[in-house]
Amino acid sequence: MTDIRTVTVVGAGTMGHGIAQVAAQAGCTVRLADSLPGAVASGLARIRGNLEGAIQRGKVTAEARDATLARISVFDDPVAAARGTDLVIEAIPEQLTLKQALFRELDPVVPSHAILATNTSSLAIGQIAAAATTPGRVIGMHFFNPVHLMKLVEIVVHEGSTPAARDAVIALARAMGKEPIVVKDSPGFASSRLGLALGLEAMRMLEAGVASAEDIDKAMVLGYNHPMGPLRLTDLVGLDVRLAIARYLEQALGSPVFRAPEILARLVSEGKLGKKVGEGFYHWTERP
Numbered sequence: 001m002t003d004i005r006t007v008t009v010v011g012a013g014t015m016g017h018g019i020a021q022v023a024a025q026a027g028c029t030v031r032l033a034d035s036l037p038g039a040v041a042s043g044l045a046r047i048r049g050n051l052e053g054a055i056q057r058g059k060v061t062a063e064a065r066d067a068t069l070a071r072i073s074v075f076d077d078p079v080a081a082a083r084g085t086d087l088v089i090e091a092i093p094e095q096l097t098l099k100q101a102l103f104r105e106l107d108p109v110v111p112s113h114a115i116l117a118t119n120t121s122s123l124a125i126g127q128i129a130a131a132a133t134t135p136g137r138v139i140g141m142h143f144f145n146p147v148h149l150m151k152l153v154e155i156v157v158h159e160g161s162t163p164a165a166r167d168a169v170i171a172l173a174r175a176m177g178k179e180p181i182v183v184k185d186s187p188g189f190a191s192s193r194l195g196l197a198l199g200l201e202a203m204r205m206l207e208a209g210v211a212s213a214e215d216i217d218k219a220m221v222l223g224y225n226h227p228m229g230p231l232r233l234t235d236l237v238g239l240d241v242r243l244a245i246a247r248y249l250e251q252a253l254g255s256p257v258f259r260a261p262e263i264l265a266r267l268v269s270e271g272k273l274g275k276k277v278g279e280g281f282y283h284w285t286e287r288p
């Protein structure tokens with residue numbers, strides 16, 4: 001399988017609507033499915049909003065918007081959406097049993113050439129694949145939020161992923177205007193593992209009084225051309241989210257690099273979770 005024409009996206013939430021949008025913009029026929037009533041309608045509304053924004057920035061024409069929307073159809077049943085598809089990309093909640101149940105259900109329904117991709121940000125692809133009758137067709141396609149703007153896609157291959165599946169999703173990611181990287185199925189993949197190591201070290205430096213939060217962030221922004229410093233980024237992601245990932249990676253990789261700094265655990269216990277609550281490493285006057 002090299003030529004992916006029909007893409008079924010399961011889950012129309014934060015990630016799923018964006019994945020459906022970029023697949024449709026790449027020229028694929030897209031089926032967007034969600035089991036929650038109203039979710040596909042709100043996913044479609046978000047896609048429309050993204051496209052309107054792109055028109056205003058001069059990135060998309062009105063004709064391209066209409067053509068993109070015309071390629072997307074909606075379903076409330078993932079099984080119906082997956083029949084005859086070339087690729088399923090699941091973007092349902094981050095629970096292993098939920099994702100396993102979905103792939104167990106879809107594997108016998110999709111054509112023999114079809115690929116089953118998961119947008120998981122932390123679960124082992126091999127464990128999700130184990131639920132499918134043909135685990136070789138299961139692969140990770142890890143998009144970043146917001147999908148229509150972020151360039152990176154981590155293609156995560158488990159031991160049994162076939163080279164054909166890998167090559168097909170690499171080609172699709174490129175057609176979506178993304179930059180794919182290929183990563184072995186390992187905790188935190190490439191992006192979370194490296195990003196978190198930097199973030200946790202920045203927190204330890206803050207704790208030790210090496211510099212202020214602002215100056216630690218400036219060191220990376222001005223010294224290394226990072227678009228944003230690691231502490232500010234932690235405020236945007238959510239301190240609770242980063243703490244959970246740190247605990248998972250410390251246990252999964254057995255490395256002290258991922259031991260959560262005291263300051264992180266303390267701020268989380270005080271409810272200072274970052275931008276979403278108005279305070280984390282910084283004070284935020286404007287809330288999302």
Ligand code: NAD
Nearest residue numbers: 011012013014015034035036039091092093094120121145
């Ligand atoms: P979300 O909660 O915004 O959306 C999930 C959607 O899945 C919901 O609309 C829900 O109704 C639907 N759903 C749940 N079970 C379903 C089922 N069995 N069949 C069909 N639809 C079902 O979640 P999200 O933030 O888009 O995250 C989805 C996945 O993407 C997770 O695995 C997450 O870890 C990963 N991810 C999230 C981000 C992010 O920044 N939010 C970034 C990268 C990866």
